[in-house]
Amino acid sequence: MEKILVRPNGPLKGSVRISGAKNAALPILAATILGTEKIVLEDVPELKDVEIITEVLRGLGLKIEKDKNTLIIDPSGLNSYETDYELMSKMRASFLVMGPLLARLSKAYNSLPGGCNIGTRPIDLHLKGFNALGAEITMTHGEIKAEADELVGERIYLDFPSVGATENIMMAAVLAKGETTLENCAMEPEIVDLANFLNKMGAKVTGAGTSTIRIRGVEKLTGCTHQIIPDRIEAGTFMVAAAITGGDILIDNVITSHLKPVIAKLEEAGVSISTDGSAVRVIGNGKLKPIEIKTLPHPGFPTDLQAQFMALLTQAEGQSSVIETVFENRFMHAEELKKMGANIKVIDREALITGRSKLYGSKVRATDLRAGAALILAALVSEGETEISDIYHIDRGYEKIEDKFKSLGSDIERIERKM
Numbered sequence: 559m560e561k562i563l564v565r566p567n568g569p570l571k572g573s574v575r576i577s578g579a580k581n582a583a584l585p586i587l588a589a590t591i592l593g594t595e596k597i598v599l600e601d602v603p604e605l606k607d608v609e610i611i612t613e614v615l616r617g618l619g620l621k622i623e624k625d626k627n628t629l630i631i632d633p634s635g636l637n638s639y640e641t642d643y644e645l646m647s648k649m650r651a652s653f654l655v656m657g658p659l660l661a662r663l664s665k666a667y668n669s670l671p672g673g674c675n676i677g678t679r680p681i682d683l684h685l686k687g688f689n690a691l692g693a694e695i696t697m698t699h700g701e702i703k704a705e706a707d708e709l710v711g712e713r714i715y716l717d718f719p720s721v722g723a724t725e726n727i728m729m730a731a732v733l734a735k736g737e738t739t740l741e742n743c744a745m746e747p748e749i750v751d752l753a754n755f756l757n758k759m760g761a762k763v764t765g766a767g768t769s770t771i772r773i774r775g776v777e778k779l780t781g782c783t784h785q786i787i788p789d790r791i792e793a794g795t796f797m798v799a800a801a802i803t804g805g806d807i808l809i810d811n812v813i814t815s816h817l818k819p820v821i822a823k824l825e826e827a828g829v830s831i832s833t834d835g836s837a838v839r840v841i842g843n844g845k846l847k848p849i850e851i852k853t854l855p856h857p858g859f860p861t862d863l864q865a866q867f868m869a870l871l872t873q874a875e876g877q878s879s880v881i882e883t884v885f886e887n888r889f890m891h892a893e894e895l896k897k898m899g900a901n902i903k904v905i906d907r908e909a910l911i912t913g914r915s916k917l918y919g920s921k922v923r924a925t926d927l928r929a930g931a932a933l934i935l936a937a938l939v940s941e942g943e944t945e946i947s948d949i950y951h952i953d954r955g956y957e958k959i960e961d962k963f964k965s966l967g968s969d970i971e972r973i974e975r976k977m
């Protein structure tokens with residue numbers, strides 16, 4: 559089983575280039591089902607999750623060639639509305655093929671998506687949206703079937719601004735008859751990237767990035783070339799790496815407006831930040847002030863950086879608070895950080911972190927993708943060696959993570975070790 563070993567090696571210094579965003583690449587890959595001509599996607603990160611969705615698409619008849627970070631996709635061979643059960647169970651985001659399949663073939667058969675939260679609740683908003691567009695939904699023995707004679711545009715209000723539901727419904731609506739209005743939808747930058755991609759292929763989507771998206775249905779979508787936006791969560795992770803080690807890192811290939819909540823919170827904690835075009839420079843001076851964080855849908859503080867900030871706040875002088883409002887059960891990393899010496903008290907959806915704690919290298923487990931990143935960050939300032947297991951979670955979302963940390967001066971390696 560592969561593990562990551564980290565030993566402290568002082569402040570991180572240098573520059574790092576951010577990869578294309580996983581959370582933009584996944585829905586855009588799903589949306590290639592909607593195309594009929596050649597699609598070229600650039601800056602697609604080489605990640606486990608991308609591999610999985612690529613396999614899902616191949617299983618549906620799409621032809622995909624890969625040249626490093628460029629994917630060339632021929633969607634014209636789409637010949638199935640049924641996704642592979644094994645692949646679906648590996649990744650929640652594979653459910654994003656449901657909307658495009660429904661739009662193209664009027665049918666989509668899928669198993670319930672994988673991940674830790676298996677059940678009906680986490681996809682109810684997707685299904686409600688498909689239903690509003692005219693699809694009939696049936697669920698039996700873990701299989702979901704959506705079928706429609708014809709999809710017709712509707713006014714749809716989302717009870718919660720779910721990122722996945724916004725994307726899935728948007729993709730289902732692009733070929734529907736008439737206009738769809740999606741209200742209280744998610745406003746994440748990745749949704750804007752998806753809308754831009756769809757529009758390049760001939761869709762008529764307006765308002766992405768605001769809470770109301772309008773989609774005027776068109777007859778068909780064609781093909782295009784599109785570059786995936788930079789990953790704001792990877793960027794935020796390296797910003798925390800500079801802050802926690804008291805380092806100086808130039809983080810390149812970012813869209814600084816996507817990083818506003820991250821920049822604001824790091825500055826509040828006493829970290830120096832300057833931006834210049836598509837780069838952000840983060841300088842930690844070794845002294846961190848405690849702060850309060852509440853995760854919220856965009857443009858609020860991203861839940862995907864909550865764990866990394868919790869690691870950071872173990873090194874702030876005094877008590878910090880982190881409130882998680884987006885996911886019910888996203889504090890598993892707190893237990894792992896405590897094993898390393900952190901002082902964290904979790905009460906319901908709030909974690910109180912009292913610092914500064916001396917951290918010690920320990921055997922810890924990446925309980926999920928961002929939790930894994932948080933453990934690497936904590937390990938950078940822990941005494942002795944940290945051994946992180948279950949790193950397949952980290953590989954789902956961080957491209958070449960050890961190489962990038964190594965280039966900044968980290969003592970980090972991936973090893974094959976028996977349990």
Ligand code: UD1
Nearest residue numbers: 581584651679680681682683684720721722723862884885
């Ligand atoms: C996406 C991101 C993930 C990020 C999350 C929130 C991708 C591939 N993943 O996940 O990294 O952490 O946004 O920013 O883009 N919910 C329901 N019913 C639904 C759908 C969601 O109750 O039908 C709930 C979820 O259980 C959760 C909340 O809404 O509590 C947010 O989920 P959502 O925004 O849908 O996240 P994902 O799209 O799964």
